[in-house]
Amino acid sequence: MTYKKIFQRSVTVSKKINNLKNNSYSIFDKYYFLHKNVIELNNYKELQKVFGWEDDPVLDRPDIYDFDYIEDVNERRIRDAESLAVVMRNVKPKIALEIGTAGGQGTALMAINAPECIVHTVNIPPEEIVSGKGGKHTTIALEIDKIGNYYKEKGIKNINQIFANTATWTPDIGRIDVAFVDGCHDKQFVVNDTKKILRSMFQGSFILWHDFNPSLVDKFNWIEDVCLGVESLYRRNLLTGKIFHIKDSWIGIYKV
Numbered sequence: 001m002t003y004k005k006i007f008q009r010s011v012t013v014s015k016k017i018n019n020l021k022n023n024s025y026s027i028f029d030k031y032y033f034l035h036k037n038v039i040e041l042n043n044y045k046e047l048q049k050v051f052g053w054e055d056d057p058v059l060d061r062p063d064i065y066d067f068d069y070i071e072d073v074n075e076r077r078i079r080d081a082e083s084l085a086v087v088m089r090n091v092k093p094k095i096a097l098e099i100g101t102a103g104g105q106g107t108a109l110m111a112i113n114a115p116e117c118i119v120h121t122v123n124i125p126p127e128e129i130v131s132g133k134g135g136k137h138t139t140i141a142l143e144i145d146k147i148g149n150y151y152k153e154k155g156i157k158n159i160n161q162i163f164a165n166t167a168t169w170t171p172d173i174g175r176i177d178v179a180f181v182d183g184c185h186d187k188q189f190v191v192n193d194t195k196k197i198l199r200s201m202f203q204g205s206f207i208l209w210h211d212f213n214p215s216l217v218d219k220f221n222w223i224e225d226v227c228l229g230v231e232s233l234y235r236r237n238l239l240t241g242k243i244f245h246i247k248d249s250w251i252g253i254y255k256v
């Protein structure tokens with residue numbers, strides 16, 4: 001073989017290696033399963049197409065149009081509300097679970113989109129957050145009588161409030177059709193909460209994680225933790241299918 005041919009062949013081989021490097025991910029990559037399984041959607045209408053849904057979400061929550069923090073850019077609150085509401089509206093769950101009640105805005109959205117459903121919502125008592133038992137990324141420790149105030153003031157009735165730390169609480173509310181995981185955002189809490197919820201789910205249930213957005217893992221450390229938690233669930237074979245993520249939202253949507 002001439003030197004020219006040897007040179008051309010080595011150029012071709014190195015191009016192929018570069019293509020492989022650019023196009024494929026190794027199992028050793030931190031987010032291998034997320035790279036393979038997360039499907040980005042332009043808007044909630046695309047999610048409706050994926051699942052053959054027809055009903056539009058009810059977005060009766062004025063606060064989703066507010067802008068308070070850098071985290072709210074690109075209408076993130078609206079995209080989050082659409083993600084959660086369109087699932088509740090179309091799955092028509094009988095039993096739903098929210099982990100992390102806070103003021104109760106998410107709870108209200110879940111409940112008004114599925115009036116036939118009981119939405120069980122769990123929040124840690126504030127003293128357990130202060131004592132460190134609730135984890136690190138806990139967002140807020142509202143006084144106990146302020147937790148869920150929003151839906152209470154609106155008079156929404158299809159909600160059951162539970163005070164518990166999910167580190168030690170196990171769902172005992174029957175078969176869960178939809179769960180929204182939005183309590184402590186530490187990796188171990190995301191794994192632990194999801195594992196317990198999956199035991200009460202069946203084929204066709206939906207699980208949603210808040211603070212899930214793979215493109216923001218280097219920007220916000222709690223999003224990194226949530227994404228690492230979900231990645232870890234794939235590595236344990238507890239998740240196997242696709243996660244849908246509506247562009248600019250912070251919610252991952254998974255059908256069991």
Ligand SMILES: C[S@@+](CC[C@H](N)C(=O)[O-])C[C@H]1O[C@@H](n2cnc3c(N)ncnc32)[C@H](O)[C@@H]1O
Pocket residue numbers: 098099100101102103104105106107122123124129133134135137138139140141142164165166167182183184185189
């Ligand atoms: C981000 S806020 C929830 C927001 C709410 N889901 C919404 O959409 O309006 C997180 C809530 O989870 C609660 N929390 C944190 N750690 C928890 C734990 N280990 N168990 C239960 N709740 C927890 C916090 O006190 C806080 O109220």
